[in-house]
Amino acid sequence: MNNPLPPQLIILIGGLLIPLFKGKLRLVYMLALPLFAFFNYLKLEEGIYWTYSFLSFDLVLGRVDKLSLIFLNVFIVITVIAVIYNSHVKGKMEHFSGFLYAGSAMGVILAGDLITFFIFWELLTVGAAFLILVRKSSRSLGAATRYLLVHVVGGLVLLAGIVLYINENGSADFGHIGLNGISSYFIFFGFGVNCAWPIVHSWLSDTYPESTAGGIIFMATFTTKAAIYALLRGFPGEPSLVWIGVGMATFPIFYAVIENDLRKVLAYSLINQVGFMVVGIGIGTGLSMNGSAAHVYSDILFKGLLFMSVGAVMHQTGKVKATELGGLFKSMPFTGTCCMIGAASISAFPLFSGFVSKSIIMSSAAEGNRPIVWLALLFASAGVFHHAGIKIPFFAFFSHDSGIRVKEAPINMRIAMGITAVGCIAIGIFPDQTIYPLLPFEAPVYEPYTLAHVTGQTLLLLFSALAFTLLLLGGIYPAEIRAINIDSDWIYRKGGKAFYAVMDKSLNYINALAYKSLIAGVTNNLCKMAKEGPTRAMILILTPIWEVSGVSAEQQTDLKKNLRNHVENGVFPIGITAFLSVVLLGILFFF
Amino acid sequence: MSDSSHKSKTAKAIIVGLFITCALGALVDLLFLSDSFDKHAAFEWENWPGFYAVYGFVACVLLVLVSKYILRPLVMRDEDYYE
Numbered sequence: 001m002n003n004p005l006p007p008q009l010i011i012l013i014g015g016l017l018i019p020l021f022k023g024k025l026r027l028v029y030m031l032a033l034p035l036f037a038f039f040n041y042l043k044l045e046e047g048i049y050w051t052y053s054f055l056s057f058d059l060v061l062g063r064v065d066k067l068s069l070i071f072l073n074v075f076i077v078i079t080v081i082a083v084i085y086n087s088h089v090k091g092k093m094e095h096f097s098g099f100l101y102a103g104s105a106m107g108v109i110l111a112g113d114l115i116t117f118f119i120f121w122e123l124l125t126v127g128a129a130f131l132i133l134v135r136k137s138s139r140s141l142g143a144a145t146r147y148l149l150v151h152v153v154g155g156l157v158l159l160a161g162i163v164l165y166i167n168e169n170g171s172a173d174f175g176h177i178g179l180n181g182i183s184s185y186f187i188f189f190g191f192g193v194n195c196a197w198p199i200v201h202s203w204l205s206d207t208y209p210e211s212t213a214g215g216i217i218f219m220a221t222f223t224t225k226a227a228i229y230a231l232l233r234g235f236p237g238e239p240s241l242v243w244i245g246v247g248m249a250t251f252p253i254f255y256a257v258i259e260n261d262l263r264k265v266l267a268y269s270l271i272n273q274v275g276f277m278v279v280g281i282g283i284g285t286g287l288s289m290n291g292s293a294a295h296v297y298s299d300i301l302f303k304g305l306l307f308m309s310v311g312a313v314m315h316q317t318g319k320v321k322a323t324e325l326g327g328l329f330k331s332m333p334f335t336g337t338c339c340m341i342g343a344a345s346i347s348a349f350p351l352f353s354g355f356v357s358k359s360i361i362m363s364s365a366a367e368g369n370r371p372i373v374w375l376a377l378l379f380a381s382a383g384v385f386h387h388a389g390i391k392i393p394f395f396a397f398f399s400h401d402s403g404i405r406v407k408e409a410p411i412n413m414r415i416a417m418g419i420t421a422v423g424c425i426a427i428g429i430f431p432d433q434t435i436y437p438l439l440p441f442e443a444p445v446y447e448p449y450t451l452a453h454v455t456g457q458t459l460l461l462l463f464s465a466l467a468f469t470l471l472l473l474g475g476i477y478p479a480e481i482r483a484i485n486i487d488s489d490w491i492y493r494k495g496g497k498a499f500y501a502v503m504d505k506s507l508n509y510i511n512a513l514a515y516k517s518l519i520a521g522v523t524n525n526l527c528k529m530a531k532e533g534p535t536r537a538m539i540l541i542l543t544p545i546w547e548v549s550g551v552s553a554e555q556q557t558d559l560k561k562n563l564r565n566h567v568e569n570g571v572f573p574i575g576i577t578a579f580l581s582v583v584l585l586g587i588l589f590f591f
Numbered sequence: 592m593s594d595s596s597h598k599s600k601t602a603k604a605i606i607v608g609l610f611i612t613c614a615l616g617a618l619v620d621l622l623f624l625s626d627s628f629d630k631h632a633a634f635e636w637e638n639w640p641g642f643y644a645v646y647g648f649v650a651c652v653l654l655v656l657v658s659k660y661i662l663r664p665l666v667m668r669d670e671d672y673y674e
Contacts (some may be wrong), residue, residue: 079603253654254654254657254658255666258658258659258663258667259656305667363633366634367633369633371634374633374634378650379650382646382647382651382654384657386654403603452631453631454633455623456643458616459617459620459647460644460647462609462647463613463644464647464648465609466610466613467607467651469652472656473606473654477659482670483669483670484668484669484672484673485662485663485666485668486672494673495647
């Protein structure tokens, strides 16, 4: 047992066997898998593991360096937490989909070449789509279809890029790619779809809120963070990423303010947080990219915690809209407290995880002397506090009393939320002992706890809270309305219908025309000819004979009728057959 | 969201507490006017007293106003819009 086993295969292959277990034994088995994967993770050292050959390419299942290790670490940790949170779920399919999703995400992180990378990248999409499907509603079926649609398009673009790239370079190694040439643009865009860049982002806010209470922990973690990993690996320091990231960090917060579905609010703030990471990759210094990696770690925990607490509310009350919730703190104090810890972490309150990781990115923007980027990110920081930090806990647990009285969340959910909450605080208070040793790039150690920084950040948040309070008291804060807000998914949701209508009208018209002229016209006439041709020919030959032999017109009509019947049935009286044979022989003889 | 939701004593206490904390925070910020505290400012405006407080407040007010009066009229639809 000195050679570590591939953690991604432990999760993937082990996940296949989940349906064989039942009850408590299944829970033990499902917990054992990620723990065993973590045990193997601990044995990994930097280097290359588990190589194989395919189509004359040497492929690598395990490229281990500090960058892949930090992602692998947090992916396994969140899998353990999600297993605990989901342990009350009876459906095998949901557990299996979660493991498929988690295992493929780990496979993406560990892939040392673009072919292995692409295989796991596509499995990731399949796992996510299954996880949406297990909710078994018509809405989730629609959402899963749209999810697949967007990601299959993104995946095909990525595949085209990878094929071109391997063709150009003669090697499938996945290292620094950099934007030069058409192949790299394809790969860049393929990563961008999964990263939820502006305009292609809407798959995330559209489909995540349709997943199950626990499934969304996986969703909030793997797809976007695997894309962040891919960008860190392939396009570090790509300048356009700074502005893409600023777009991601700012525009979703406007949507989050007016959104009624609390999980959709969190989905928008997920894009906002990923935006910070993308900015860090774009700046491209050791410090900024360490900030991105650190923010991946803390975001997976605090966003997971927020989704878990809202999921617990959904599980207990069956409701998730701000208009239907409120006043739940007395019923669910533990969940409410965890929600506020998650909210404080995402808002980057001092002593919570976001304060450490987000500050590294902010500070590297300042060091690179990028005032506009810095001001935009500061705006996004105030905004995220406003919608995720205040709005989520306020509308779920406080605000007006909705009259809902429920029990506290089940014990397994509370344990999962408790562990995650401790993680958020531990990173916030002891960054040196928790997250700093994991950071992948060479950079000076960043000290977040200076008096100036703590005061500045606290003031920013306090006065954002003040603004929220005054706007609420003054009646200016937009009332929650039972409504939806259209986003760029409109393009394919309504556009899809319009496309269908246009295709329906045009193609069906061509179809009808073709039927009319070819099937009903030409073919029908051909059939008619084949069917009636012989009769007509015979009548043409026989009529003069009948006329000569003096058969009356009435008799002729009868004879014609008989003849038709005979021809249609393929039977002739012997006399006619003999006559026709003579005619045929005559024709053959003379010509 | 109506006024009735803010009538409870706890809510009032929290609001008053927030006002006081904000005021105290603003006072702490004034400490940096003396030379014995350094802001390690990367940008000039970070040295302006109350910069973070004003920025946070204005940012949130703008965020809400833009969302409510510009974005919402553009994008809001009935819940069954896509059905």
